[in-house]
Amino acid sequence: METKSLKLLRKIVEYSFYLFIFLLPWQTKIILRPDAANFNEISLYLSHLLLLLILAIFFVYKLRRPATTGKISWLWLSLVGLEIFILISFFVAPDQILSFYHYVLFLTGIGLFYLLREGTIAFSYEEAFFAKAKIIGVFLLSIFGQAILGIYQFLCQSTLVSKYLGLAQHYAAQPGSAVIETASGRWLRAYGGMDHPNIFGGVLAISLIVVAYILAKKKVLRSPAEVLESLGLFLFYFVGLFALFFTFSRAAWLAYGLGLFVLLISLIIKKYDRWVIGRYFVLLFFSVVTVFLVAFPYSSLVLARTTADTRLEQKSIDERQEDIKQAAALIQDNWLFGVGIGNYVTALEVQDNYRQSIWNYQPVHNVFLLLFAESGIGALIFFGLFLVLLKKDRLAVFSGAVMIALIILMLFDHWLLSLPFGLLFLFLVLGLI
Numbered sequence: 001m002e003t004k005s006l007k008l009l010r011k012i013v014e015y016s017f018y019l020f021i022f023l024l025p026w027q028t029k030i031i032l033r034p035d036a037a038n039f040n041e042i043s044l045y046l047s048h049l050l051l052l053l054i055l056a057i058f059f060v061y062k063l064r065r066p067a068t069t070g071k072i073s074w075l076w077l078s079l080v081g082l083e084i085f086i087l088i089s090f091f092v093a094p095d096q097i098l099s100f101y102h103y104v105l106f107l108t109g110i111g112l113f114y115l116l117r118e119g120t121i122a123f124s125y126e127e128a129f130f131a132k133a134k135i136i137g138v139f140l141l142s143i144f145g146q147a148i149l150g151i152y153q154f155l156c157q158s159t160l161v162s163k164y165l166g167l168a169q170h171y172a173a174q175p176g177s178a179v180i181e182t183a184s185g186r187w188l189r190a191y192g193g194m195d196h197p198n199i200f201g202g203v204l205a206i207s208l209i210v211v212a213y214i215l216a217k218k219k220v221l222r223s224p225a226e227v228l229e230s231l232g233l234f235l236f237y238f239v240g241l242f243a244l245f246f247t248f249s250r251a252a253w254l255a256y257g258l259g260l261f262v263l264l265i266s267l268i269i270k271k272y273d274r275w276v277i278g279r280y281f282v283l284l285f286f287s288v289v290t291v292f293l294v295a296f297p298y299s300s301l302v303l304a305r306t307t308a309d310t311r312l313e314q315k316s317i318d319e320r321q322e323d324i325k326q327a328a329a330l331i332q333d334n335w336l337f338g339v340g341i342g343n344y345v346t347a348l349e350v351q352d353n354y355r356q357s358i359w360n361y362q363p364v365h366n367v368f369l370l371l372f373a374e375s376g377i378g379a380l381i382f383f384g385l386f387l388v389l390l391k392k393d394r395l396a397v398f399s400g401a402v403m404i405a406l407i408i409l410m411l412f413d414h415w416l417l418s419l420p421f422g423l424l425f426l427f428l429v430l431g432l433i
Helices: 005-025 046-063 074-090 096-119 130-155 198-218 224-247 249-267 274-307 311-335 342-349 367-394 399-412 420-432
Strands: 029-033 040-047 179-182 185-188
Touching: 005 046, 005 096, 005 130, 029 249, 040 096, 040 420, 046 096, 046 420, 074 096, 074 185, 074 367, 096 249, 096 274, 096 420, 130 185, 130 198, 130 399, 130 420, 179 274, 179 311, 198 249, 198 399, 198 420, 224 249, 224 274, 249 274, 249 399, 274 311, 311 342, 311 367, 342 367, 399 420
Parallel strands: none
Antiparallel strands: 029 040, 179 185
16 A cells, blocks of 8 residues: 555656646756757756656655566667667767767656656556556647647747747748748748757647547547547647648658558558548548648748759758768768767767858758767667567557657658757657557
């Protein structure tokens, strides 16, 4: 039986964790070491500090409860292998302070994954710490505010600024802002509360796939609370879909589309009843109609992003091709242990003798190549093994769809590894599927 003190610890962990989930998408931070490029910045995030406190209390609770026996799974051994190679890369990093910061972030991500795995399991003598439905609901509530903000940013072509919420200023004429350039001028893409529209789009894509599954499997609504919940999910889905479109993130669009397709296949393979599949088809139909209606007035912007004929789009493609060449060169010279976790941009600067502006150096837009370059071949192998074992370990119907969406995002961008929010978001999603 739990004592009163243990019950209090349990409640503190539970509600503090829901608060962490709500705060995670917002970039409230104290900058300890500023840098022109945020890839080399060192900051303390409010949400990260809260997570560390929650982990400390959770471990105290675990120490005071009877231990459960069991073998260490291959899943955890793959994470241990990944952690070892990341730790080794720290010793070869040119900027070891930055490398240590990213190593701590990685350990924090593993802590979040552990918290989700342990905290959502109900043992025979105690109930689960957290309900997955509540975690997802709180996260969606936080992202809903960002979705509204993103729609406002695009329609008004300006951003709100708040140092307390981590909202930076962006405008279309500002160099470095994420924009689309057409004959009608420069158009600011939707950032939400994130550092870049691609990050915002990726988060929305994952969220919309999960909500699509929840809406499809909803049964007959028997109470006013269930009606309100369904209305809230529908509202989030279509507001989020508008916001996703306004990010103009091609990787996020692709992740969303393929994720929905894989989810449909999963529903069919799992032999869900025809009412669930029917509701899913209805949702897909209205999704297509919604996208068409919102895309029609901005067809020139869609054309610019999909054909890549404009100056900025061609420049983006050329830069990504050059990024891959730079990554290949770094990997060739440092394939065993890498250049140091979090040190990709620094390694490029050192290799080039700092001849160019800091804005010309950025991580390669591929998480797997970035991990290979920063932490070596062993880290890449163990990370791939971890993803494979995780997929086999989970039976959730939407896990395949979410995993496909994550892989698309990792193949075409770097933020899930290079930025603090991205790393925690990755482990959050992997811990929930």
